[in-house]
Amino acid sequence: MAEVRLENVRKEFGGVVAVEDVSLTVADREFLTLVGPSGCGKSTTLRMICGLERMSGGQVYFDDEPVAHLPANKRDVAMVFQSYALYPHKTVAQNLGFALRNLRVPKAEIATRVDEVAASLGIEKLLERKPKELSGGQRQRVALGRAVIRDAGAYLLDEPLSNLDAQLRGDMRAELKRLHADLRRTFIYVTHDQVEAMTMSDRIAVMKDGLVQQCASPEEIYARPANLFVASFMGSPPMNFLSGEVQRDGERLLFRHDGVTVELPEQAGPAVNELAGCEAVLGIRPEDVRLAGEGGVPGQVFVAELLGADVLVTVRLGEELVKARVPAPYDGRVNEGVSVVLAPEKVHLFDPSDGRAVLAARAASVLDRGESL
Amino acid sequence: MTKKVVLYVLAIGFALYLVVPFYWIVNMSFMHEADAASVPPHFLPDNPTADNYVSFVNPSAKEALVGSNAVADTPFAVLNSLVVAFSTAVVNLVLGTFAAYSFSRLQFRGSQVLLIVYLLTRMVPGIAIIIPFYLVMRTLDLLDTYGALILSYTTFALPITIWILKDYFRTIPLELEDAARVDRCGWFRMMWTVFLPISAPGLVAAAIFSFMTAWNEFMFALFMTSTIASQTIPVIAANFATDVETQVTMMAAAGVLAVVPPLVLVLICQRLIVQGMAAGSVKG
Numbered sequence: 001m002a003e004v005r006l007e008n009v010r011k012e013f014g015g016v017v018a019v020e021d022v023s024l025t026v027a028d029r030e031f032l033t034l035v036g037p038s039g040c041g042k043s044t045t046l047r048m049i050c051g052l053e054r055m056s057g058g059q060v061y062f063d064d065e066p067v068a069h070l071p072a073n074k075r076d077v078a079m080v081f082q083s084y085a086l087y088p089h090k091t092v093a094q095n096l097g098f099a100l101r102n103l104r105v106p107k108a109e110i111a112t113r114v115d116e117v118a119a120s121l122g123i124e125k126l127l128e129r130k131p132k133e134l135s136g137g138q139r140q141r142v143a144l145g146r147a148v149i150r151d152a153g154a155y156l157l158d159e160p161l162s163n164l165d166a167q168l169r170g171d172m173r174a175e176l177k178r179l180h181a182d183l184r185r186t187f188i189y190v191t192h193d194q195v196e197a198m199t200m201s202d203r204i205a206v207m208k209d210g211l212v213q214q215c216a217s218p219e220e221i222y223a224r225p226a227n228l229f230v231a232s233f234m235g236s237p238p239m240n241f242l243s244g245e246v247q248r249d250g251e252r253l254l255f256r257h258d259g260v261t262v263e264l265p266e267q268a269g270p271a272v273n274e275l276a277g278c279e280a281v282l283g284i285r286p287e288d289v290r291l292a293g294e295g296g297v298p299g300q301v302f303v304a305e306l307l308g309a310d311v312l313v314t315v316r317l318g319e320e321l322v323k324a325r326v327p328a329p330y331d332g333r334v335n336e337g338v339s340v341v342l343a344p345e346k347v348h349l350f351d352p353s354d355g356r357a358v359l360a361a362r363a364a365s366v367l368d369r370g371e372s373l
Numbered sequence: 374m375t376k377k378v379v380l381y382v383l384a385i386g387f388a389l390y391l392v393v394p395f396y397w398i399v400n401m402s403f404m405h406e407a408d409a410a411s412v413p414p415h416f417l418p419d420n421p422t423a424d425n426y427v428s429f430v431n432p433s434a435k436e437a438l439v440g441s442n443a444v445a446d447t448p449f450a451v452l453n454s455l456v457v458a459f460s461t462a463v464v465n466l467v468l469g470t471f472a473a474y475s476f477s478r479l480q481f482r483g484s485q486v487l488l489i490v491y492l493l494t495r496m497v498p499g500i501a502i503i504i505p506f507y508l509v510m511r512t513l514d515l516l517d518t519y520g521a522l523i524l525s526y527t528t529f530a531l532p533i534t535i536w537i538l539k540d541y542f543r544t545i546p547l548e549l550e551d552a553a554r555v556d557r558c559g560w561f562r563m564m565w566t567v568f569l570p571i572s573a574p575g576l577v578a579a580a581i582f583s584f585m586t587a588w589n590e591f592m593f594a595l596f597m598t599s600t601i602a603s604q605t606i607p608v609i610a611a612n613f614a615t616d617v618e619t620q621v622t623m624m625a626a627a628g629v630l631a632v633v634p635p636l637v638l639v640l641i642c643q644r645l646i647v648q649g650m651a652a653g654s655v656k657g
Contacts, residue, residue: 052551072554079555085548089570098566099556146556 002062002076002153002186003028004049009058011044011210018044020210022058026154031180031187035197036207037233042190043158045207049188050077050156062153073102076153080160084143086131092118092142093127099150117149137168148179154186161196173199194234198222206230228355231283231348237312240289240322242282243352246275255282255349258318260297262342264349264359271358272349280358281350286312288346288361289324291332296341301332315340395632401625402426409621425626443612446601447627450609454588455634457519457605461526461587462580465534468527469579470569473538478547488539491532499529499592507596521597522605526590530583537582541575542568577642581635588635606631 004026011019019041026032034042047053049060051072059066067075078099086095096117097110105113118124121141131139140160147155160176161169177200180187191197197204198218205215206229214226225231231239244257246264253264253272262282264272290296291313302314302321311330315322315338322340332338349359401409402425404418429447476484506525507516515521545568553563569576591607598604610631613624 047551050555052554072551073557073559077555079552081548081552083546083548085546085552087549087552087567087571089573098553102557102562146552 003064004154004186004188005061005064006045006049007059007061009045009048009060010056011041011048011053012056017210019048022207022210022212024205024212024215026186026188028063028186029184031177031189031200031202033189033191033197033201033204034207035191035194035204035233036213038192040207041210042192042207046156046158046188046190049154050079051075077156078147078150078152078154079156080143080147080158082159082162084131084139084163086139086142086146088131091128091130092123092134095131095142096127096145096149099146103150113149117145121145136164137172140164140168140172144176144179148183152185154188155183157187157189159191160189162191162193169196176200195236198234204234206233208233224357224360225283225348226357228281228283228350228352228357231350231357235285237286237323237325239283239285239348242317242320242322244280244282246272246278246280246349248276255280255347257282257320260317260342262347263344264347265344271351275349275351275358279352281352282342283348283350284342284346285361286323286325288343289322290341290343291315291324291326291330292339292341294339296339299338299340301334301336301338303334304330304332313338398625398628398632401622402629404622404625406620406622409625425622428623429626429630442601443609443615443627444623446604446609446612447606447630449601450604450606451630451634453519453601453603454605454607454631457522457526457603458584458587458634460519460523461530462584464523464527465530465583466576466580468531469534469538469583470564470576472531472535473542474564474568476535476539477542488536491535495529495532503593503596506593510597516597517599517603519603522587522590522594522603525593525597526583526587529590530586533586534579534583537579538572538575541572541578545571581639581642584638585635588631 004024006022006024009019009022011017022041022045024032034045036042044053048055051067051070051074055068059068061067062076087098090098093114096114100110100113114127115124118127121144123138123141123145126134126138126142131142134142140163143160147157157176161172164172173196180200189196189200201218203215204218204221206213206221208229214221214230216224216226221230221234225234225239228241232241242257242260244255244260247254247256253276255262255264287310297317299315299317299322302316304314305312306328307325309328310325311328313324313326313330313332315324317340324340346361347359348357348361350356351358400416400418403421403423404415405420405422405424408415408419428444475481476488510516510521510524513520515524549567549571550563553567558566588605589607590605591611594605594608595611598608601609606627610624610627613620613627
């Protein structure tokens with residue numbers, strides 16, 4: 001059991017900065033996900049936590065104990081690798097028990113633990129097989145079992161689901177979350193898939209260019225993205241963005257983009273006031289865009305895609321395409337006129353000069369309605 | 374169709390080219406000397422005899438005919454060859470593993486140049502360096518010992534061994550090493566329990582290569598050895614052809630004996646190579 005704390009962690013590979021400056025605290029028993037596009041430094045950060053990568057600067061603490069000087073085999077961590085990295089010459093049972101053998105756990109106890117873990121992961125019939133005789137999903141479970149069989153301070157998972165097909169990935173996602181709940185241990189999970197991050201984590205750290213852009217609960221990240229990057233990266237389908245200008249109209253603040261005018265909430269805060277007369281980017285999630293017969297901004301249906309319970313309708317507003325997620329059935333036809341309503345309490349506003357959010361949706365569906373910014 | 378026939382003819386022809394001489398030497402080793410030279414040749418011995426083999430253990434009968442100690446020396450020469458070839462293989466594997474691991478895993482200045490230089494040493498003909506080798510061995514007081522041969526053969530085989538192992542090691546996923554490290558292995562334990570077992574096919578290929586290099590070598594053995602204390606089977610086999618007489622059936626029997634150890638080695642190791650253990654370790 002351990003709290004993992006990163007302080008100004010930095011990594012350069014021969015002059016190329018992979019991780020610029022990361023400070024994070026992963027609470028004991030927390031499920032924290034590092035998410036970001038490829039090359040954002042998330043895997044490198046994870047490898048520095050487990051000691052497979054030497055840090056160029058900064059410090060990592062396990063329960064206030066600095067560990068930067070310790071090699072991977074002296075740190076109290078277990079890891080699941082993206083490629084599974086099962087030992088091809090060992091049976092499943094030997095793979096599972098390998099770390100315990102290295103820790104000089106008595107043989108009888110290893111056997112018991114192997115049986116327990118295999119049973120809990122549903123691989124008890126595979127114990128005598130070699131990795132090459134297993135399917136992808138089975139290998140994944142063995143890789144997982146090899147980590148959780150140990151009593152480690154922190155469990156590190158590096159894109160463990162990315163080699164599975166979609167169906168299996170969904171199942172394993174739920175299983176992993178359940179496993180975390182049962183084990184009650186610190187999990188640090190790396191993925192480029194924002195759905196995985198969203199569904200499993202207690203907290204998400206969104207990374208880009210070797211920096212943490214925002215670290216918060218999934219609800220918070222979804223409802224109040226700290227900047228344009230987080231807003232665009234998290235959420236599927238992604239948030240709509242419109243570039244325009246903030247204008248003062250008497251007491252009111254308006255956002256204008258071609259024919260689109262949105263009146264910004266009254267208590268929008270000083271940051272928005274400062275943007276008056278400047279360019280701004282308005283963001284709104286597809287599920288917060290309403291389609292009506294009239295009363296909103298007129299546009300034409302560009303395409304409608306059925307998602308199941310919902311329909312994702314893409315509407316052309318002048319030069320821009322705006323996506324709206326509306327309940328099925330939707331009977332609008334291509335090129336049909338439609339009115340788009342952008343509710344002021346649902347919009348985000350970003351400062352395009354640095355991408356930072358100056359206004360977050362005040363009534364995001366995932367947050368309590370009364371909660372204020 | 375014609376293409377297939379041609380292919381088969383060529384394949385069979387090549388197989389015969391490899392197998393017939395070997396068959397012939399086995400065949401002759403069971404013949405009497407008189408039958409061996411008969412025309413037309415006998416494809417099976419008319420009066421099969423194990424005399425040739427028996428005389429290696431009990432040499433007095435034929436020794437005089439051959440005119441040297443070749444017959445009596447053969448079993449010892451095979452033993453010498455085994456010791457020298459086995460030692461060469463082991464020394465090569467140990468040194469080669471360390472070097473090849475460094476070349477495959479570490480980035481250091483000049484590593485590529487160094488690899489080429491290693492290989493360049495093999496471009497020098499043996500005859501050009503045999504005199505310096507002889508002088509060095511004499512200075513080290515190693516003449517007519519296993520040490521001289523093992524040392525010489527290691528210098529021949531090591532560059533190629535490093536190349537074989539380096540290429541094989543590069544195929545082993547880095548994540549396996551990482552996994553072992555996280556699973557609480559230090560470097561030596563990781564090598565012993567994970568890396569080397571997975572490298573078994575490559576290690577076996579390198580071992581067989583260096584074993585055969587040592588087993589077949591003639592010229593250096595001829596120079597460096599002078600008594601049966603260290604003379605290897607190629608040297609002794611040459612002794613069967615003397616000024617007085619050449620005993621082809623005895624020579625054949627000695628040849629068969631010389632083939633057995635490497636043959637057994639390859640047969641044992643073939644299973645290891647075929648297992649192809651690296652398959653299925655990652656992704657798949």
